[in-house]
Amino acid sequence: MALVVRPLTAADRHQSLRLGAEAFGGRPPTLPDPDEPDPDETEPPPLVGTAITGTFDGDELVAKAAVHDLTSFFHGQLVATAGIASVTVALEHRGRGLLTPMMHSAVTAAAEQGAVISTLFPTAPRIYRRYGYELISTITTMQIEAAALHSIPSGDEGGVSLRRATPADVEAMLGCYLLWAHAQNGPLTRTGPRFADPAEDFLDSTGTTLAVDAEGTVVGYCSWDRGTGYGAHVAIEVYDLIALTPGARTALAGALAGFGSVAGRVQLRSSGFDELDLLIGAGEQKVIKDQPYMLRLLDVPAALSLLSAPPGSSYVVDLEVAGDELGLINGCYRISVTDGELHAVRTRRRTATPVFTPRGLALWWSGRSTLRNLRMAGLATGGTDADPIFDALVAPRPLQIRDYF
Ligand SMILES: CC(C)(COP(=O)(O)OP(=O)(O)OC[C@H]1O[C@@H](n2cnc3c(N)ncnc32)[C@H](O)[C@@H]1OP(=O)(O)O)[C@@H](O)C(=O)NCCC(=O)NCCS
Structure with missing residues (x-):
């Protein structure tokens, strides 16, 4: 029987849950109640902000992939x-x-609906490299001894005090998170259909502690789960430690260190580097979990338009993308800069140089690699004259990923 690939509807929900449980573990769904009316085949599945594509062999769902509607920060801008x-x-x-x-x-459906990039957490990167995705960062869970936090000198905390967050603080916490995220490459905005309940996102832990400055402005927060038991081996899990000022960071770290007598460790999510690392000694933390993150571009002109050129500069550079197995971004593009204003378009040229593979383009655009290094890895070829221009277009920003999906 011919295979059919189509969006899933509410009527496919049971098969979709069963396939998901088989692959990723979890309890298989209970059979639908025979007395319930059949779900409407024209209705989308009851998941807000997520579209699921399935492959059917007759009536049997034999493969599926979900696409979440998210927004990330890259280059100080919002990216669908x-x-x-x-x-x-x-x-x-x-x-x-x-x-x-x-x-x-x-992926084509997502691009048609306006997504500029696509990202994922692979179980094995090789599965997705053929589709132009490349590893750009990870969510890294670090384990830090509470004693290491205890040894951070308290210094001048700039009038910062701590208090427990309440639902009334959620907007201020989201604002604080957004100020931090805006300065990084990669983090999600935590807004949009998948984040409809910020109170749940920001307060779903044992406690969320705010760092507040002398004017009462939230300048940092830390959401932590105490876990059970006590002893040197017990870890406090910190979901977010966001600090916009040094005072907020030392105050929050000092508060976590206070658990040391009942929980000797703190587990903190970062992307392998956190400003907290600047305050503790080498070897006082170790990686206990890595969740790699891959990216590819879907709309090259829109993605290139987010880059910035030095004020007053004027130039034109061309590039080509070749080797996209999904056939979405192969072709030539032009970046024109006039008095520092950048404009990017697809051109009708048949060839241009440099030539990026989709994986190379992902690494360069996300700030993970320079064009020179891509050449050494075999992910970019062609004339090198414009390499300094390409590398200057991507301003260095830390790649920071926090939200698993
Ligand atoms: C991953 C999965 C979807 C691949 O589907 P499939 O029909 O088996 O795909 P293919 O057999 O055509 O394999 C695709 C490629 O991925 C590679 N691949 C598949 N699983 C892999 C793994 N665990 N590690 C490394 N490579 C893997 C295959 O070797 C193949 O590459 P190749 O052609 O260069 O040899 C399927 O194995 C699966 O459902 N696995 C369990 C769930 C899972 O891991 N999903 C991915 C979540 S990110």
């Missing part, structure tokens, strides 16, 4: 992001080439 998740092919159908048409359909 298609977050791919829950990719699975049923056990008996693996190795038959079902993945490529399904990825093509899911």
Whole structure:
């Protein structure tokens, strides 16, 4: 029977949950109640902000991929992001080439709806490299001894005091998070359909502690889960430690250190570097979990338009993208800068130089690699004259990923 790739509807919900549980663990869904009316095939699944594409062999769902409607910060701007998740092919159908048409359909639909980039957390990076995705960062869970936090000199905390957050503080915390996230490459905005309840996102832990300056402005916060038991081996899990000032950071770190007598460790999520690292000694923390993150571009002119050129500069550079297996971004592009104003378009040229592979483009655009290093890795070729211009277009910003999906 011919395979059909199509968006899932509410009527496919049970099969979709079963396939997901088979791949990623969890309890299989209970069978639908025979007395309940059949879900409407024209209705989308009851998931806000997520579209699911499935492959059907007759009536049987044999593969699926979810696309979350997300927004990321890159280059100080908002970037519409298609977050791919829950990719699975049923056990008996693996190795038959079902993945490529399904990825093509899911990613093309996201690009048509305006996504500029697509990102995902792979179980194995090789699965997605053929589709132009490359590893740009990770969510790294670091374990820090409470004693190391205890040894941070308290210094001048600039009138910062701590208090417990309440639902009335959620907007201020989101504002604080957004100020931090805006200065990084990669973090989600935590807004939009998937983040409809900020109170749940920011207060769903044992406690969220605010750092407030002398004027009462929230300049940092820390959301922490105490866990159970006590002793040197017990860890406090810190979901977010966001600090906009040094005083906020030392005050929050000092507060966490206060758990030391009952919980000897703190587990903190970062992307391998946090400003807190500047305050503790080498070897006082270790990585206990890595969740790699991959990215590819879907709309090259829109993505290039987010880069910035030095004020007053004027130039034109061309580039080509080749080797996109999903066929979305192959072609030539031009970046024109006039008096520092940058404009990017797709051109009709057949060839241009340098030539990026989609993976190379992802690494360069996200600030993960320079064009020179891409050449050494075989992910970019062609004339090198404009390399300094390309590398100057991507201002260095820390790559920081926090939200798993
Ligand atoms: C990953 C999965 C969707 C691949 O589907 P599939 O039909 O088996 O796809 P293919 O057999 O065509 O494999 C696609 C490529 O990915 C590679 N691949 C698949 N699983 C891999 C793994 N665990 N590690 C490394 N590479 C892997 C295959 O080797 C193949 O590459 P190749 O052609 O260069 O050899 C399927 O194995 C699956 O459902 N796995 C369990 C759930 C999962 O891990 N999903 C990914 C979530 S991010």
